[in-house]
Amino acid sequence: xxxxxxxxxxxxxxxxxxxxxxxxxxxxxxxxxxxxxxxxxxxxxxxxxxxxxxxxxxxxxxxxxxxxxxxxxxxxxxxxxxxxxxxxxxxxxxxxxxxxxxxxxxxxxxxxxxxxxxxxxxxxxxxxxxxxxxxxxxxxxxxxxxxxxxxxxxxxxxxxxxxxxxxxxxxxxxxxxxxxxxxxxxxxxxxxxxxxxxxxxxxxxxxxxxxxxxxxxxxxxxxxxxxxxxxxxxxxxxxxxxxxxxxxxxxxxxxxxxxxxxxxxxxxxxxxxxxxxxxxxxxxxxxxxxxxxxxxxxxxxxxxxxxxxxxxxxxxxxxxxxxxxxxxxxxxxxxxxxxxxxxxxxxxxxxxxxxxxxxxxxxxxxxxxxxxxxxxxxxxxxxxxxxxxxxxxxxxxxxxxxxxxxxxxxxxxxxxxxxxxxxxxxxxxxxxxxxxxxxxxxxxxxxxxxxxxxxxxxxxxxxxxxxxxxxxxxx
Amino acid sequence: xxxxxxxxxxxxxxxxxxxxxxxxxxxxxxxxxxxxxxxxxxxxxxxxxxxxxxxxxxxxxxxxxxxxxxxxxxxxxxxxxxxxxxxxxxxxxxxxxxxxxxxxxxxxxxxxxxxxxxxxxxxxxxxxxxxxxxxxxxxxxxxxxxxxxxxxxxxxxxxxxxxxxxxxxxxxxxxxxxxxxxxxxxxxxxxxxxxxxxxxxxxxxxxxxxxxxxxxxxxxxxxxxxxxxxxxxxxxxxxxxxxxxxxxxxxxxxxxxxxxxxxxxxxxxxxxxxxxxxxxxxxxxxxxxxxxxxxxxxxxxxxxxxxxxxxxxxxxxxxxxxxxxxxxxxxxxxxxxxxxxxxxxxxxxxxxxxxxxxxxxxxxxxxxxxxxxxxxxxxxxxxxxxxxxxxxxxxxxxxxxxxxxxxxxxxxxxxxxxxxxxxxxxxxxxxxxxxxxxxxxxxxxxxxxxxxxxxxxxxxxxxxxxxxxxxxxxx
Numbered sequence: 001x002x003x004x005x006x007x008x009x010x011x012x013x014x015x016x017x018x019x020x021x022x023x024x025x026x027x028x029x030x031x032x033x034x035x036x037x038x039x040x041x042x043x044x045x046x047x048x049x050x051x052x053x054x055x056x057x058x059x060x061x062x063x064x065x066x067x068x069x070x071x072x073x074x075x076x077x078x079x080x081x082x083x084x085x086x087x088x089x090x091x092x093x094x095x096x097x098x099x100x101x102x103x104x105x106x107x108x109x110x111x112x113x114x115x116x117x118x119x120x121x122x123x124x125x126x127x128x129x130x131x132x133x134x135x136x137x138x139x140x141x142x143x144x145x146x147x148x149x150x151x152x153x154x155x156x157x158x159x160x161x162x163x164x165x166x167x168x169x170x171x172x173x174x175x176x177x178x179x180x181x182x183x184x185x186x187x188x189x190x191x192x193x194x195x196x197x198x199x200x201x202x203x204x205x206x207x208x209x210x211x212x213x214x215x216x217x218x219x220x221x222x223x224x225x226x227x228x229x230x231x232x233x234x235x236x237x238x239x240x241x242x243x244x245x246x247x248x249x250x251x252x253x254x255x256x257x258x259x260x261x262x263x264x265x266x267x268x269x270x271x272x273x274x275x276x277x278x279x280x281x282x283x284x285x286x287x288x289x290x291x292x293x294x295x296x297x298x299x300x301x302x303x304x305x306x307x308x309x310x311x312x313x314x315x316x317x318x319x320x321x322x323x324x325x326x327x328x329x330x331x332x333x334x335x336x337x338x339x340x341x342x343x344x345x346x347x348x349x350x351x352x353x354x355x356x357x358x359x360x361x362x363x364x365x366x367x368x369x370x371x372x373x374x375x376x377x378x379x380x381x382x383x384x385x386x387x388x389x390x391x392x393x394x395x396x397x398x399x400x401x402x403x404x405x406x407x408x409x410x411x412x413x414x415x416x417x418x419x420x421x422x423x424x425x426x427x428x429x430x431x432x433x434x435x436x437x438x439x440x441x442x443x444x445x446x447x448x449x450x451x452x453x454x455x456x457x458x459x460x461x462x463x464x465x466x467x468x469x470x471x472x473x474x475x
Numbered sequence: 476x477x478x479x480x481x482x483x484x485x486x487x488x489x490x491x492x493x494x495x496x497x498x499x500x501x502x503x504x505x506x507x508x509x510x511x512x513x514x515x516x517x518x519x520x521x522x523x524x525x526x527x528x529x530x531x532x533x534x535x536x537x538x539x540x541x542x543x544x545x546x547x548x549x550x551x552x553x554x555x556x557x558x559x560x561x562x563x564x565x566x567x568x569x570x571x572x573x574x575x576x577x578x579x580x581x582x583x584x585x586x587x588x589x590x591x592x593x594x595x596x597x598x599x600x601x602x603x604x605x606x607x608x609x610x611x612x613x614x615x616x617x618x619x620x621x622x623x624x625x626x627x628x629x630x631x632x633x634x635x636x637x638x639x640x641x642x643x644x645x646x647x648x649x650x651x652x653x654x655x656x657x658x659x660x661x662x663x664x665x666x667x668x669x670x671x672x673x674x675x676x677x678x679x680x681x682x683x684x685x686x687x688x689x690x691x692x693x694x695x696x697x698x699x700x701x702x703x704x705x706x707x708x709x710x711x712x713x714x715x716x717x718x719x720x721x722x723x724x725x726x727x728x729x730x731x732x733x734x735x736x737x738x739x740x741x742x743x744x745x746x747x748x749x750x751x752x753x754x755x756x757x758x759x760x761x762x763x764x765x766x767x768x769x770x771x772x773x774x775x776x777x778x779x780x781x782x783x784x785x786x787x788x789x790x791x792x793x794x795x796x797x798x799x800x801x802x803x804x805x806x807x808x809x810x811x812x813x814x815x816x817x818x819x820x821x822x823x824x825x826x827x828x829x830x831x832x833x834x835x836x837x838x839x840x841x842x843x844x845x846x847x848x849x850x851x852x853x854x855x856x857x858x859x860x861x862x863x864x865x866x867x868x869x870x871x872x873x874x875x876x877x878x879x880x881x882x883x884x885x886x887x888x889x890x891x892x893x894x895x896x897x898x899x900x901x902x903x904x905x906x907x908x909x910x911x912x913x914x915x916x917x918x919x920x921x922x923x924x925x926x927x928x929x930x931x932x933x934x935x936x937x938x939x940x941x942x943x944x945x946x947x948x949x950x
């Protein structure tokens with residue numbers, strides 16, 4: 001496959017440049033005049049809407065309810081839980097003036113909303129009858145970042161944040177894992193993204209959490225991307241915010257709490273896992289447009305009639321199909337459909353119709369097939385879309401599996417991460433010092449713990465290891 | 476109908492207190508620790524989701540696309556259009572610090588996003604081929620308000636803002652009216668809210684607009700509520716932001732522009748138009764829960780079996796139905812379903828089943844009917860829901876029609892507005908002075924122009940009138 005689109009840098013030449021080229025050329029985003037704040041253009045926002053719709057459906061099926069909390073948090077409220085404020089204070093955007101006056105107390109634009117949910121829950125949860133509370137909110141958050149990249153790291157990003165409180169530890173732990181699995185399944189089934197999952201180390205966990213579970217995806221360039229997290233808080237926030245309830249046994253107890261979030265980062269994962277040198281490649285279930293119909297010779301009445309006929313037929317069969325009616329050349333249109341990663345392209349001109357056929361081209365592997373007009377086109381198309389979805393997941397899974405390594409030799413760890421990338425499983429003593437040393441020396445961070453209770457030697461210090469952990473270079 | 480709920484103040488005793496009682500008791504919202512910023516609780520947010528879903532569907536059917544613009548606007552950008560900044564500057568929340576540092580330039584939390592859309596359009600619109608651009612965004616905005624009330628006026632509120640640019644004046648004017656009508660139709664068909672529509676006076680129009688069209692609803696207490704606006708901008712912003720395109724005739728021209736918005740205020744309108752002394756009354760199409768099934772004697776197996784059976788049957792027929800499984804008394808459950816405005820309540824106990832019947836109670840008029848279990852319950856329910864929707868609209872329309880008055884006598888205007896409220900149509904010279912005088916003297920504002928080219932005398936100064944205009948006291 002050669003690069004037909006000069007405007008997009010080849011992945012092998014400069015992966016970072018390829019990435020931003022795709023973001024811009026597929027018209028997913030644009031830069032605004034405030035550094036780190038991007039504009040989600042219609043096609044990029046449509047990707048987010050697809051993710052939202054599927055996650056929201058799954059949240060509601062599991063009895064979660066949407067709410068909306070204020071955008072601004074009083075400084076004192078953010079400071080109530082010590083670890084939490086330590087983690088977020090350096091990234092805060094601060095409102096000091098409102099309505100021409102200086103404010104009495106500074107207000108922080110939410111970097112995350114744990115503190116607001118805690119304050120609200122403390123107020124409305126009185127009895128075991130009020131539990132569990134399973135709330136979620138869709139919003140944008142602001143975290144002041146020095147280096148930013150579209151979808152991957154921005155000073156503002158769109159996300160959902162779930163916040164739940166429970167009567168028992170067991171139920172809260174169950175919720176943490178349940179939501180992790182919803183993320184993992186949605187990534188697989190909607191986005192064709194295989195994930196490595198596990199527990200974060202103490203250093204990498206969320207500010208204020210007892211435990212953080214993560215889903216991590218492997219990008220085409222061998223670096224990994226944290227794509228969603230689910231936190232078990234125990235009673236830490238509950239004690240800081242006095243979130244108590246009267247239990248069935250008539251005793252006052254603190255609630256157990258979780259939170260979990262996924263963001264527009266997932267769009268970055270889709271681009272970097274599936275994309276190729278000609279642009280975006282979208283998994284069919286995720287694609288806002290699944291089929292682009294490109295009639296050759298639009299002035300031909302028969303051609304346009306057939307294009308409309310096929311478009312209507314596909315729509316009736318719940319295929320997201322459209323005709324490119326613009327006055328560009330067919331070659332230009334093919335190219336555009338490729339840049340935008342549309343899974344299937346249907347093309348035909350007067351000669352094809354004479355031969356009673358149309359051509360269907362697959363975006364993911366560039367194969368084309370000639371389809372007789374006597375066949376059931378809607379079935380051919382829906383089967384092909386299913387097939388592409390599966391092929392894309394399998395290809396991504398193969399790439400992931402080929403890039404999961406294991407070693408207990410430090411120089412081999414360094415060698416793998418500096419040449420191939422991927423995930424490397426190593427034995428570790430659980431000491432921060434060793435984790436930090438690997439970060440400073442190799443530029444890799446621990447991604448997640450994959451195996452408890454190992455009996456080896458720590459890859460770094462040689463003392464007895466406690467767990468196996470994945471190290472990787474990451475976004 | 477007597478007030479069964481002591482926790483809710485009667486409308487006739489104190490309408491303002493009734494309103495906040497309903498907001499709180501129906502668990503639509505709660506106050507946060509920042510003044511003017513409310514928490515949208517699950518039931519309140521579910522109302523917003525119903526409105527969102529319907530409007531979003533209609534926007535997409537008319538070829539609008541969703542985007543997302545940054546939350547923060549550089550101060551210089553907001554100042555580019557003179558009228559616009561004058562209108563919004565006094566209400567701005569200002570970010571002066573980010574990531575521990577003082578910012579070089581202050582950033583404003585969007586009070587509305589015209590300036591951001593203009594900057595983006597100036598960048599991406601080059602040719603007539605790029606037009607029209609029909610964008611919309613769902614987000615929250617911040618306007619620092621001194622006096623705030625849940626859903627009606629808040630320092631932060633949820634809304635959608637549409638922003639479009641067109642090649643011709645005609646097309647932009649058409650868009651302005653098209654969106655006004657989408658608001659009006661959605662209010663009628665979804666929310667059972669009749670609206671008075673028309674053009675705002677220069678004093679009341681949007682900061683930077685050439686013309687503002689409005690939909691205005693009459694509340695139960697005789698005050699009116701602006702419920703959505705659609706603005707025609709002409710080329711004002713286009714010139715300030717240099718939004719030019721190369722037209723078919725190869726000439727550079729400025730675009731014509733519109734914007735339009737509707738917000739969570741609509742929830743306030745639903746409460747104040749339809750609600751009664753026992754709480755919320757929801758139009759069925761708008762109700763997150765349409766039928767509450769309340770089994771009497773939950774320990775009875777036959778009763779619970781029937782409850783589940785009816786619930787499943789209704790759900791299968793696309794009725795949003797649920798069973799109240801909580802361990803409260805039936806009386807308490809009836810009361811709760813009333814406060815929450817659930818259109819239909821189905822109740823039955825062992826004795827009803829012996830008599831082969833259930834009871835269905837309508838929320839809007841408190842009538843009850845006995846339904847044989849041999850009848851098609853799903854049909855009875857869907858027919859009743861349709862009937863309630865119609866009854867509620869007709870009742871609101873009747874109230875509106877009974878409270879539209881007309882006079883050309885100043886003391887009568889004052890008398891009507893100070894006793895009955897409602898809309899009063901009066902002849903007006905179009906001078907700001909007269910408009911201001913009525914505001915200061917009676918506390919009423921012009922709501923919209925209803926008739927151009929009248930030949931009467933201005934109700935205020937006696938000079939020849941130019942238009943008829945509605946005056947009203949408003950929220």
